[in-house]
Amino acid sequence: MRDMRTLETFYWVATLGGFRAAAQHLNTTQPAISARIAQLEEELGVRLFDRQTKRITLTNRGAVLLSYSEKIFQIRTEMLQAVSDNGALLRGTFRLGVSETLVHTWLSPLLERIRALYPQISLDISVDTTVEIHKQLLSLDLDLGLVAAPLDHPDARSLKLCAYPFRLLVSPAFRAALPANATDRMLLTRYPIITYPKSALSTKNLIAVSQERLGLANLRIWGISPITTIIDMARTGLGIAALSPVSIPKILAAGELETLPSRLPLEDLSFYSTYLPGPNAFLKEAIRDLALEAAEAFSATTARTTGHPD
Numbered sequence: 001m002r003d004m005r006t007l008e009t010f011y012w013v014a015t016l017g018g019f020r021a022a023a024q025h026l027n028t029t030q031p032a033i034s035a036r037i038a039q040l041e042e043e044l045g046v047r048l049f050d051r052q053t054k055r056i057t058l059t060n061r062g063a064v065l066l067s068y069s070e071k072i073f074q075i076r077t078e079m080l081q082a083v084s085d086n087g088a089l090l091r092g093t094f095r096l097g098v099s100e101t102l103v104h105t106w107l108s109p110l111l112e113r114i115r116a117l118y119p120q121i122s123l124d125i126s127v128d129t130t131v132e133i134h135k136q137l138l139s140l141d142l143d144l145g146l147v148a149a150p151l152d153h154p155d156a157r158s159l160k161l162c163a164y165p166f167r168l169l170v171s172p173a174f175r176a177a178l179p180a181n182a183t184d185r186m187l188l189t190r191y192p193i194i195t196y197p198k199s200a201l202s203t204k205n206l207i208a209v210s211q212e213r214l215g216l217a218n219l220r221i222w223g224i225s226p227i228t229t230i231i232d233m234a235r236t237g238l239g240i241a242a243l244s245p246v247s248i249p250k251i252l253a254a255g256e257l258e259t260l261p262s263r264l265p266l267e268d269l270s271f272y273s274t275y276l277p278g279p280n281a282f283l284k285e286a287i288r289d290l291a292l293e294a295a296e297a298f299s300a301t302t303a304r305t306t307g308h309p310d
Contacts, residue, residue, distance in 0.1 A: 004076070007069050009036040010048065011279060014066045016140060017055045025140065073279035091120040094283060097133035097145040098125060100196075100227055101164065102271060104247035106298035107146075113290045118283075129225075131199045137276060144275045144284050146291055148201045151274040158274040159288060162295040166202055166269050168193075168260040169234060169241040169248075175260060184262050185214045192239035194230050197223035205267045206242055213264060231257065244269050246302060271295070 012022040013033065023030045041048050048062035058066060094114075098107055114123065126136065130147040137145050138153065145151065150158035168187075178187070188210055196203050198221055210216045222239060224230050227247055234241035235256050251257050273288040275281075 006036050006040050007072065008279060009033055010040055010065065011069050011073070012140075013037060013049070013056070014058055014062065015278070017057075019056075070277060070279075070281075074281050077280060077282035092280070093122045093124050094118075094144070094280070094287065095124045095126070095142045096287070097136055097142040097147065098127050099130060099133070099147050099271060100127050100225065101244050101247045101269060102146055103127055104227060105164075106294040109297065110291055110294040113294065114287060117286075117290070121283075127226075129197055129200050131201075137274065140276070140278070143278070143280060144273060144287055146271060146273055148269060148271055150272050151276070153276060155276055156274055157277065158272050159292065161271045161273055161292055162299060163268040163270040164244040164246045166206075166242065166266045167245055168262050168264075168266075169243065169245070169257045170260045171235050171237050172255060172258055174234075174237045174240075175258060184264055185216070187240065187260070187262075188214065188216055188219060192220045192222045193242050194222045194224060194233050194239045195242035196230075197225055199223075202242070202267075202269055209264055209266065
């Protein structure tokens with residue numbers, strides 16, 4: 001084959017299951033993709049795809065080439081990393097999906113490390129719910145997700161990065177106006193819960209534990225994004241915020257919000273790196289490792305500041 005571009009084209013057609021999808025992903029035309037594949041098949045003297053079905057599938061020879069192409073891409077990235085000055089030769093765009101809680105904790109230190117080690121890499125960052133980031137990972141619109149749950153896919157590679165407490169928070173004035181004998185049932189029945197969108201795993205867990213422990217089948221959830229809007233609404237006394245305190249240290253230190261005592265066993269927010277293998281798997285692994293370092297450094301700083309890891 002003449003160049004790596006042709007092999008990369010083959011990889012994306014095989015992975016995405018079609019010429020049109022590969023053309024969109026590579027920002028080119030479908031005829032250009034078809035021409036590259038035809039050229040590759042002519043050079044190798046074999047058919048790589050079975051075109052008899054609506055979604056093209058790999059032939060046996062095509063499956064063998066896909067396996068080797070993944071190895072070649074991995075070796076190429078490792079080579080560039082090994083011979084360059086701290087990854088200076090690596091170029092292109094890396095697409096990162098991030099849960100919003102991490103934006104308010106250790107995303108900035110992570111980005112600083114990426115910029116220092118990979119100065120030629122451009123970053124395309126998507127801040128969204130875990131569910132939406134999972135969809136983008138599966139459609140190969142993102143390279144790596146830093147999210148609240150591992151990707152459910154047989155080829156996914158996931159690593160737990162950290163876990164943070166999930167609490168109910170209110171303004172001091174809101175809490176002062178509550179009856180002294182206020183119970184969880186009364187609070188969650190009387191006031192809206194201002195939190196992440198209903199598709200968020202933390203919100204689903206809150207709904208589940210409220211139903212299991214208190215028999216509340218219909219919590220009044222106000223699902224909102226971004227976190228700053230949740231904070232503003234809670235500060236004005238519109239309801240009870242439900243989020244991780246680690247994402248709002250300045251708000252808590254200023255006394256604008258405070259933890260509302262609750263006997264509900266609210267599940268901690270755990271965060272994972274998760275991705276699918278591909279041409280830039282080595283870079284995905286490298287940035288995953290940097291994310292783990294950033295998470296560990298943040299946890300250590302939080303522990304020194306508060307006296308405990310929460």
